[in-house]
Amino acid sequence: MDALKIISADSVKQEIPAFEVGDTVRIGVNIREGDKERVQMFEGTVIARKGSGISETFTVRRVSYGVGIERVFPIHSPNVKEVKVIRRGKVRRAKLYYLRDRVGKAAKVKEQV
Numbered sequence: 001m002d003a004l005k006i007i008s009a010d011s012v013k014q015e016i017p018a019f020e021v022g023d024t025v026r027i028g029v030n031i032r033e034g035d036k037e038r039v040q041m042f043e044g045t046v047i048a049r050k051g052s053g054i055s056e057t058f059t060v061r062r063v064s065y066g067v068g069i070e071r072v073f074p075i076h077s078p079n080v081k082e083v084k085v086i087r088r089g090k091v092r093r094a095k096l097y098y099l100r101d102r103v104g105k106a107a108k109v110k111e112q113v
Contacts, residue, residue: 008054013076021046021096022089022109025060027073028081039081042071045089045109047096061099063107068100088112 019025026043044062047070051057056075061068073080089109099107 005053011054011076011078016075017083017085019046019058019083019085020089020091021049021094022091022112024086024089024109026084026086027060028084029073030079030081043086044069044071045096045099047099048094061096 023046024043025046026041028039028041031038031040042060042062044060046058047061048059049056050059054076057072058075059070059072061070063069075083088111090112091109096109099109
């Protein structure tokens with residue numbers, strides 16, 4: 001187990017912003033199209049954080065044109081260029097999977113003051 005930690009120590013990012021479940025974040029994701037690369041922004045509410053160390057991931061949910069979209073991002077992935085916190089959320093749960101069943105204003109997370 002210690003050998004895995006030593007190997008993965010090189011890939012761990014140091015400049016991760018502090019964000020929690022319930023926060024609205026904007027993620028810059030590196031997209032490859034043929035031989036071109038560009039950064040695409042994905043903004044939504046963090047509904048889950050899982051794992052630890054090099055394998056830590058977070059799930060972001062947004063509603064686009066009436067369809068809910070969820071993406072899972074590895075925190076230490078080289079394809080995740082930036083994570084910017086837009087607003088803090090006030091929640092009392094570790095996982096916000098219940099937001100999947102809600103629509104409209106009921107799916108909003110209150111802002112932390």
